[in-house]
Amino acid sequence: PMIYIPGLYQIVERVDEDGVNEKTASFALITRTANDSMQGIHNDGPNRHRMPLFLTPELEQAWISEITEDDMTEIFHFELPEDGLFYQPVYSLRGGAVRPDGKHKFDYWDWEGLPPLGDDNPRELQTSLF
Structure with missing residues (x-):
């Protein structure tokens, strides 16, 4: 099955000190508290017990649509069932x-x-x- 990982991106355009136009792109993946399986796998470092937020195709469509803060909060709390992951x-x-x-x-x-x-x-x- 297909899963989606939501994120945010930004492209900043600026003129450097030599007058050259520069574009800088950055992105971030949305993470959440790890489920039981991922807590056992991602169990070290400063971001231990975190995992990517995996979305279903339906939630992916919601993510790229106009959504309210309540909709976004609901998406952030979605947890893909553990049987949807293979490790x-x-x-x-x-x-x-x-x-x-x-x-x-x-x-x-x-x-x-x-x-x-x-x-x-x-x-x-x-x-x-x-």
């Missing part, structure tokens, strides 16, 4: 790391010792031998 361990999505088995980076990867989803502290670290 699995992968080797690496970042950088150009090549998998040792030659498979695609999105294919399932069996990480030995990977804790269950959501278990942030599977083993206490050994701080002393004595």
Whole structure:
């Protein structure tokens, strides 16, 4: 199924100190509090337990239409059911790391010792031998 991620964008035009016209574009994706599954996946860093706001095709149409603040608040509170998301361990999505088995980076990867989803502290670290 198709899902949509709403966002905001802005294009700013200005003249720099040399008189040259510059355009700067920026955008932001709308995020929300993570659902139970995503809390176990996105569980580190300053934005831990956040996830993109995923919209259905109907809500996507509402998002790009003229809407009231109440409509926008309702959209912000939408939570895609967990069974609408698919997730699995992968080797690496970042950088150009090549998998040792030659498979695609999105294919399932069996990480030995990977804790269950959501278990942030599977083993206490050994701080002393004595």
